[in-house]
Amino acid sequence: MLIVYHAAHSADAQLVRGLLGQEGIQSFVFGGALEGGAGLLPVGGSVRVEVADQDAARAREIIEEWQASAVPLSDDEDEPADQDFGDDDTPEHVEDGNAYRPLNQRKLRHTGTGMGGIVFALLIGALLGAAATGIAMQPGAREESADYNGDGVADERLFFEGERLVRVQSDRNTDGDADLVTQYDARGLATGAEQDQDFNGSYETxxxxxxxxxxxxxxxxxxxxxxxxxxxALRGVLTSEEWLDAQGRVIKRNLYTGGRLTGGEIDSDGDGALDTSRLYDSRGEIQSSRPLQAQ
Structure with a gap:
């Protein structure tokens, strides 16, 4: 996700979000909830509009075109062209007796509402902004892909629900089919994975x-x-490994110390019962073996 617009307030951000939506670009508003706790303090720049990476360039073009469009500063047709807008409020230009400025530079006119009305309006705006932001941040499924070797085939596909990564599909042999699928929890931590280690199209691991x-x-x-x-494994380090026959009986067991093969047991005569104990050297070669005592 990339930031394409820093808004003055939530209403401003929602206006941009609607503008992008009309062009078929999904966007999200973040930071609007800050207005509720900011009181009368300015929160400009905290409210932002973000879009998917691939939509960022087009979204910025749309916003720039919108900002460049001129509209009257006032709906009052009788407002004089030489109205005083303050030291930094010089209008963009004057046309037909009206002062103009880009949309996102328009400011509130003094209407004599009073401080109480202003505070009330700010509170209502904050609540509406927070509600709109909550709606905008509702989970939405999306997918992103990455081509690390530049061969035109996606090496990874990342699947999101809102801003949460839930699954990654990896294509390790670049044949166009995923052979490793990893699932993630709400914390972004892996919870499980399936692997096709022989690349035959079946996840055996x-x-x-x-x-x-x-x-x-x-x-x-x-x-x-x-x-x-x-x-x-214990703490991510392999401690034991068992091989089973068609009946589910353990026919070989390897034991590991610090991830290194050090010992084990094996069914040497194929009767489905472990009968021989083994010790291994530092290279994983059999150092010694002896028969297990009958149980």
Whole structure:
């Protein structure tokens, strides 16, 4: 999202939002709620209009054209052209006896309403602005893509609900199909992922996370719905790995220390029961093995 307009107040921002909407550009107003707590303090610049990155250039063009358009400073046709607008209020030009200035430079005329009426108007404007901003910030699904290698194929597709990232689809082998899908929670932390590690179009590997930290992985290589391999991690570091047969029995177990393979057990005769213990050296080679005592 990019900022395309800094508004004087919420009403100003909503006017721009409506203008962009007429041109088919979705926009969002942020900062309007600040008016409610600002009292009579100026909040100019705090209220802003943002659009998606790809719409920013066109949105700015539309806003610039709107700002360049001239309208009378007053609806009173009898207002003299030489009206005093203050030291910094010189009108843009005079035409047919009327003073003109771009829309976003217009100021309130003195009407004799009094301070009470002004305060009341400001409060009403703040409430309306906050309500309009709340409506504008309601979640809306959108998608962005990134082509990191410039080959014309999206390497990642990012999916948002409002301003929240909910999912990222990655194409690691650049064949046009996603092979890694990662889900995110409201905090922006990963909650889970699916991987197609052999790039055959099927997600055989599922990863789990807690508070954004990897906790484990399971893999179903034959697609029967039952995993053949399971990994468990502590604080993001692999601690154990189990291989299972078609009946769900553990036929191999590896144990890790500091992410390094140090020991394990295996079903050496294929009867579905672990019968041999192994120790591994620093390179992961079998250092020694011995039969397990019968249970």
């Amino acid at each position: 599922v990863e789990t996370y807690r508070d954004g930290v990897w906790t484990g992985q399971s893999a179903d290589y034959d697609g029967d719905g039952a995993p053949e391999r399971q990994q468990i």
